[in-house]
Amino acid sequence: MNVYYTFRGMKRALLLQFLLISGMSVWAQVSVTGKITDEKQVGLPGVTVAVKGTQIATTTNAEGLFNIQVPGKKSVLVISSIGYLSREMPIAENGVMNISLAPDSKGLGEIVIIGYGSQVRKAMTGAVQTISEKDVKDIPVSQITQKLQGRLAGVQINQTTGKPGQGMSVRIRGQLSVSAGSDPLYVIDGFPITGNISNLNPDEIENLSVLKDAASTSLYGSRAANGVVLITTRQAKRGQTTASLNVYGGVQHLPMHGRIKMMNAEEFAEFKKEYYEDAGQAVPVEFQNPASYRNKNNDWYDALIRKAPLSSYNLTLTSNTEKTSTSIVAGYLNQQGVVLNNAYSRYSLRMNNTVNISDKVRVGFNIAPQYIEDNTPLTDGDRGTGVLFNALHTWPVMPIRDSTGQLTLYNKFPASTNNIFNYPNWVRAAKEIVNKNKQTNLIGNAFISYTPIKGLNLRSTLNAEYNGRKFFFFSPSTATNFINVPVPTTARSYRIEGTGITWLNENLATYTRSFGDHNFELLGGYTNQKFHGEYTVISANTYTDDRLSTVQGAVNLDRNGTYSDVQEWALTSQLARLTYNYQGKYLATVAFRRDGSSRFGANKRYGSFPSASLGWVVSDENFFQKIAKSTKISFAKLRSSYGVIGNNNIGNYTPYALVNIGGSGLNSVFGNTIATGAAVTSLQNRVLSWETTKQFDFGVDLALFDDRIQFTYDYYVKHTSNLLYGVQVPQESGFSNYTDNIGEIKFWGHEFAVTSRNLQGRLKWTTTANISFNRNVVVSLADGIDRVYGGDGLHITQVGKPFGQFYGLVADGLYKNQSDLDKSPKIPGRSTVGSIKLLDKNGDGVITYGGDKDDRVITGSPFPKFTYGIVNNFQLGNWDLSITGSGSSGNSLLVRHLYSTANLDGVFNLVEEVKYRWRSEANPGKGFYGTTVGGGNVTGIERDWPNSRFIADASYFSIRNITLGYNVNVKSKVFKSARLYASVQQVYTFTKYWGGPNPETSAQGDGNGPGDNLDQGIDLSNYPVPRSYTLGVNINF
């Protein structure tokens, strides 16, 4: 006869912990009044006062007073407020109740959102970490994941590129897969969304739970292996009507610290001069007098960089009355990028509404529309495509602007200077090429909740997500992002229009019951989810006029670049969970999910994902009470879990042998007539299934010194098997690979998190810190396959070794002189005095790259030995200060851009360090870069044979954010409270990393993403992460 799903599932959990047997109520209205105070007897506003087992509730006013009508004299009041321990009191005979609440210093009464429900922290058995909006407010970034850097144990968050709104890589417990996706599953208000959360307005978030172990994630079944991030958006607090405005603005800039130092014009001309002199050749006239380039440097990189403003406005309105609750968050963010012509703006709105139709029925309706517009130049990517990389290796003697001040079109020196490439003007590329993206997103949820009898809740939800994307690319005849294209060039355009629609229906029943000290909660339900996405790409080229970029303005429609695609998937699931505790001391949970997925072979559609977990609050035991004083341990809990979860990110149609029709890979021509071709383009695998991860977790939660120090430790070990992998097959079959479930990776790790209230007096100082050690090893691969190379052959994955290690030759300085050359192993026909010396690892006397006599070995790891984070908060009077830092240790990056920026054959500009190359026995330089003599035959080794010399330690500690706040203590009729703050984001990075400005980087060759799992840790000199300075104000009305 009761509904308890009134308050984000909060009461349900409270019930679980404190449930008392209450008899049948007598239906007679009784009025109860009173005052709720804190431990110092000061009235507490906004405290929830609810009648246990009913929907009836109210909140205290500003003085802490309340008045509530209860249905009978035997009713029990539940009094709860965040930050205080909840209490339950039978109503007093006289109807007057003055109750004081004790602060909840351990956070044990904290409600934690878990999959399909919530739990009080004390009763949890899984490994879950939570972040509340309060913890990360005032950090002026556009993405919530940027705010989370350094705050989560076991979660590595790297910002691989500084593009606004992009580039965050989130890996929970080091999870990896060979070819399936590794991003966690994001669940917003119970709705597993299809993408990531980069566009979500951080101000809409109330709290966030990261589910790490299998017991916590198993209810997400075939999608849970990469971990789950649950996000709860803002809800109105009962009885409160609030309005607040949060505005900040600032500027971003790119510090010189860490930038790649390239030669300036004079240095470059000097290099060129020496290049010819060393080779005994005539110096071209252009470089005979390097001093003539003094003060005529053209810093192409700097020309692309600017200071950029950043501003954000958020208005939050909440209202909660007895029958309805509404919260509205309206936001606008405008972030210009530090690269020219880069801008990101976001308009967002979220409205969450609930209505109590009766004591038994409650409905809710949430809607969150969003419009995002960005223009992001093609900054990142391999040599020849990304303009930042291109700018680095463009000759600094080439003018950015001509004598009239106009941007040059392209530059080329005479062939006699060994200028083999045209260098288009990259400033034009950034400014003139359009890369406009417009997204319209909408998430909507509706639910109905019904409580037919006491303890039973039935809830049905309908969720829908719509993503609409329009992308427009136009490269006019005057600009290109490709190297070696003369300008004017062919104008090109493409347009992408795509939509994705997901809907999800969930039907859940929850039954909560207690028998004496035995407390149960049983959850059961089924869900159906379906996705339909489609997109069309239209490509055209050869425009008659750059001002007319319409499709009809083009002379040619590019048939190969014009196509459409449809993608669909469906998932149907049943789930169940039983949670039990005895006296809140012995805890147990078993959970089960069964998923049916359209993505798998007809014979492998269904999978089962069970889990079990146990917990023991040791400190509740009598024997412990005796030692609590002497050990200073005020709380201790042990927990352990085991479960099976899956990863279904394998593409929608992988089991099928696809027949493709048309396109340049299949069509033929006869005479001058095109004949459409069709062929089977992949091998079928009807028994293809998801990847399976079996995870064990053991955790300890401790509180020490009267809860001043709280400590959590987790150990996990997981085995991911059935790895989805395109097993290479001999191409005599007509195919290159066969997608199969094969192999196994073992992951294990230790996570420590601590919160310490160092000072509690007038100056308050709190430190929270975490450190995580994640490891992995490849246990097995496909039969007959002992290694998998990364896409560019720069990485290797081998059985018995960690995943995706850097692979290459080992550098051993240079051949110092003829006798050194004579007595050392060499590359036949290529090694000379002064050229790079590599180690003959297999001892056959010859240095070989690839093939059967390969001398390559593992040269480093992109994975850190440990990652850590530390947050310090200080408060003194109205002032507060927070400092957030995070770091990583023991990981390396491959400084890949050096294959261009230190290319000794003299066709590109070079890093300054090349000045100290080997020039002669008398002038051997620093021994790092070798001789330029011998042309590509000699210098090509340094460039083309990846070796340990370009592996750099990328350990770092970064001060992410410093925020200083001041709470304005002025009583005003206009506002209740106000807060001013100043913040610096990306303050400083301490690192020995020498390869570029961002030790967190990881790049895909095409610049579209952080690199595949097999190819982590490549530094292609991506968009740098800027520092930003902001001022903000937060006003509550």
Place this chain on the structure above:
Amino acid sequence: MKYRIILTILAAGCGLSGCHKFLDIQPQTSLTSETFFKTQGDFEQAVNATYNPLREIYNNQIFYTTEMHSDNAYYYRNPQFGATDGQENLADFAITVSNNVMTNGHVTQQYRDYYVIISRCNQVLSTIDAVDFDATVKNNLKGQALFMRAFSYFALERYFGSVPLHLTPVLTRQQAALPLSSPDSILLQVESDALAASKLLPNKAAQEPGRATSGAAKTLLADSYMEHHKWSDAEPVLKEVVSSNDYSLIPDYKNVFSGTTDNKNNAESVFEVQFLQGSDGLNGSLIYNMLPMPLSAAEIEPIVQVSNPQDLSGEGNNAPTPDLIAAYETGDKRKAATIGYVFSSGSANTNKTYPYCLKYAKPHAIWANTGNNVPAYRYAEVLLMLAEVLNEQGKGGEAIPYIDLVRTRAGLVGTAASSQTDLRAAILQERRVELAFECKRWFDLVRSNTFLTVITDYGNRIKADPEAYYYPPGAVPPNNAFSVVTARYPLPADEGSLSPYF
């Protein structure tokens, strides 16, 4: 017990059969092997796709692996430019071989491309009989698939000798690799397929231009017989081609080669690889790989005649050797139609005027986008094949008129050779100049078993005078040049690492 009923309804959920439909999602952008291969149109498209990989092979690779791998063509050395080992090693016979496999990327890619054709043919041939449609159309389609399979296996045998023989589609991972079959058994399969194709295919007049014909199948069949030294088997087959009157020599040699859109599949063409200029991705760019580098836009403009000529940098390929140029007799009209000259102002060489191959230098509209076809078999070769077949059987007198047909067209007098040995040499020489840059020379040297002496002498000439072979002053061939002169390529190492059989 109202709630029990509700729970029952909830629990029933989606366990019922309706969910199977919910989960049964077929791809909408692609068909699958179960939904395709059902109609005549499906098979027409599947056969069209068998020709597709030929474009990749004939646009560059085959010139590296055959013509530059002979004494006809070398590379235009540009020492400032790296990453050209792949081509250079083929031209100077220095490919890396270990454990009887090799790593050259061009050879590997060609191996794979031929097997893509074979796999597509096998898919057609294994399913077409089960589908009922017009018998004439079906025969034509089967004939084309058999021809393409035979064409591919013939090439594989000539490149590698023993290779895996796939005749049915691969359906499982285990079927992907097969043991090697001997050169004899590969050639027998080629002959069986080509013979069947010659009976199923229409003649040139009845076939859509550019597709395989009965004449092409017979020429391929005879070529395989010749490779097999089955001279007497080849003779009647070639005579059928000659007497069919489907083909004739084009009077002026320089008009033999296809233009960008015109003169394709002409009277002399037996089988040629088809290209289409434009943005459909069916274009070629061969001429851009047949020029010395660097070349300025002004220097290249007369050759390609596009409206927006651009500079070319890097290292050029397919340089006609001085040996080839010297092989033309005085008065041979074919020399001027085959060899052109271009000046490279950016060259580091003393002599900045270079020869280049003219056969594929056709005016076209779009930079690096050509539409001219590349011949695989043409009638002049059929005549020389027939001459060779006759001479090898001791019928030299019968062979001479066929040689002279070719010579006369070139503006030369009849051959002076008469003994079998002299005629053998004369036919080899005639093939060299008639079919220069048509990817025949290397296989001729192997078939005639002269490759070792010819290439060794040729290598010695290059080492003795690198500048004559387009090396800039001071540059020399690598020290392992001309160290690996073998009749067949070793199999690709990348394939060997995946196959248990080699």
